[in-house]
Amino acid sequence: MNKFFRSFTFRLTLWYALIFCFSAWIAFAVFYFLIDAELQKRTDEALRNQVEEIERIYQLQGIDTAVSIARLQAEATGERRSFFRMFYRTGVVFASANLARWKQVTVNQTAIRALLAGKRHFLETQQLAGSNGTCQIRVIYRRLGQEIVLQWGLCLDQEQALLASFRRVFLAVMALVLAGALAVGGFMARRAMSGVERIGKTARRITEKDLNSRVPVGRRADEIDELAITINQMLDRIQSLVTNIRHMTDNIAHDLRSPITRIRGVAEVTLERAAKMGPERHQDVLEEFAGMAADTIEECDRLLDMIATMLAISRTESGIEPLKRRPVDMAVMVEQACEIFKPVAEDCSVQLVLRVAEAPCVVQGDARMLQRMVANLLDNALKYTSAGGQVEVSLAVGGKKQDMVVLSVSDTGCGIEACHLPHIFERFYRGDQSRATTGSGLGLSLALAVARAHGGRIEVESEPGKGSTFRVFLPSA
Ligand code: ADP
Numbered sequence: 001m002n003k004f005f006r007s008f009t010f011r012l013t014l015w016y017a018l019i020f021c022f023s024a025w026i027a028f029a030v031f032y033f034l035i036d037a038e039l040q041k042r043t044d045e046a047l048r049n050q051v052e053e054i055e056r057i058y059q060l061q062g063i064d065t066a067v068s069i070a071r072l073q074a075e076a077t078g079e080r081r082s083f084f085r086m087f088y089r090t091g092v093v094f095a096s097a098n099l100a101r102w103k104q105v106t107v108n109q110t111a112i113r114a115l116l117a118g119k120r121h122f123l124e125t126q127q128l129a130g131s132n133g134t135c136q137i138r139v140i141y142r143r144l145g146q147e148i149v150l151q152w153g154l155c156l157d158q159e160q161a162l163l164a165s166f167r168r169v170f171l172a173v174m175a176l177v178l179a180g181a182l183a184v185g186g187f188m189a190r191r192a193m194s195g196v197e198r199i200g201k202t203a204r205r206i207t208e209k210d211l212n213s214r215v216p217v218g219r220r221a222d223e224i225d226e227l228a229i230t231i232n233q234m235l236d237r238i239q240s241l242v243t244n245i246r247h248m249t250d251n252i253a254h255d256l257r258s259p260i261t262r263i264r265g266v267a268e269v270t271l272e273r274a275a276k277m278g279p280e281r282h283q284d285v286l287e288e289f290a291g292m293a294a295d296t297i298e299e300c301d302r303l304l305d306m307i308a309t310m311l312a313i314s315r316t317e318s319g320i321e322p323l324k325r326r327p328v329d330m331a332v333m334v335e336q337a338c339e340i341f342k343p344v345a346e347d348c349s350v351q352l353v354l355r356v357a358e359a360p361c362v363v364q365g366d367a368r369m370l371q372r373m374v375a376n377l378l379d380n381a382l383k384y385t386s387a388g389g390q391v392e393v394s395l396a397v398g399g400k401k402q403d404m405v406v407l408s409v410s411d412t413g414c415g416i417e418a419c420h421l422p423h424i425f426e427r428f429y430r431g432d433q434s435r436a437t438t439g440s441g442l443g444l445s446l447a448l449a450v451a452r453a454h455g456g457r458i459e460v461e462s463e464p465g466k467g468s469t470f471r472v473f474l475p476s477a
Helices: 002-006 008-061 063-077 109-116 157-208 223-277 279-318 330-347 367-383 432-436 443-453
Strands: 082-088 093-096 121-130 133-144 148-155 326-329 351-356 362-365 390-398 404-411 457-463 467-475
Touching: 002 008, 008 063, 008 121, 008 133, 008 148, 008 157, 063 082, 063 093, 063 148, 109 121, 109 133, 133 157, 157 223, 223 279, 279 367, 279 443, 326 330, 326 367, 330 351, 330 367, 330 390, 330 404, 362 367, 362 467, 367 390, 367 404, 367 443, 367 467, 443 457, 443 467
Parallel strands: 351 390
Antiparallel strands: 082 093, 082 148, 121 133, 133 148, 326 362, 390 404, 404 467, 457 467
């Protein structure tokens, strides 16, 4: 229950009902005051007409006729509804209606003074206490000639009754409006929040069970549907990240397990052999252990190398370690790399060809990282090309606006199957054919990270059995 009162649906309903009722109340108040003002205007007009008629009669036929007509008219209106008094300016009353009910109604001296000062008439409202509560009396004062003042009063009980019944009706209507506003507001709020609830439910299901569920998207293309689409896109991204992390963890575990198993195996075999040899073959035992130590160092170096490459990729991708940028002549760098790899190429009987464009190929970058990128591409090309093949390295200016330095490493090697092609830049990803070769599946990841950190990209074309071409595009300085 407490949860319901804190819910957005409840607050929305309450706000809706409050705003609706407040608007209705404002409309009523305006209407009420307009009616009140109109009723008073009409009463005042009726009173003015009344006293003007008596004044006319007084002027035409004298005071006696005026008094009898006033009495007749007061009786005709009703003794409980209206009365009159006629008095001299000294205050002495000389004629009146039946004042049994009106004794409390006083003569306002301010009115008398205002009339004597020249005002044509004076209007005021007095309260009259009765058995049924107080009643409002509207009173008008008018001068008849120089000496006489006419006071005429009209009880406003009919008008007050009308306003009272109007108020009662309003309260009843307001109660209905409040109930209606709560019902309609509740319905609308629940409808508006149903989409959010739907999303919340799916999100809970995803947290509890699997990442495959998606928020159902409606056909209205409203804000809720847009939110659902955004959440689904976010889930897609999270799922792909989780899958990547899972693959990477599997790969790391696999790639770490092999060298560690090897180290363990070598250690075990060495121990067994040493035990069999006995203390008399002391020298042989020492040699066995020395061999084991050398193997361990080699494996550890490989492991350390792999870990260092992983760290280099992470740092380059995240930008934690800023690149030490300076102008690097790629032509010089590629030539040096080819020099270094020439003996390897010769060992595998692969022809290494270098073509460098005339135009200057300078990039603003980190020479050490760019060297590692070039070395990885060359190493791969030679590694996956069998004897008699060719690796061609070329450097040129390219791109749509001729603002890129394009390094292309092309080989006539085994090529890459289409199913592997989208994954070769992933960390630890290794194609089937590469299982026989040394490597950790990190070379291309590092190359791509370096190219991206320099604002560039790597494209690859490959045909299984015919060869591959890797093209690195780097913005020229
Ligand atoms: P590895 O250590 O396995 O070479 P890389 O990240 O350098 O790791 O390459 C990833 C995978 O891409 C390799 O395992 C291989 O299958 C494929 N590959 C990369 N370069 C070539 C190439 N020049 N020819 C054929 N396959 C390649």
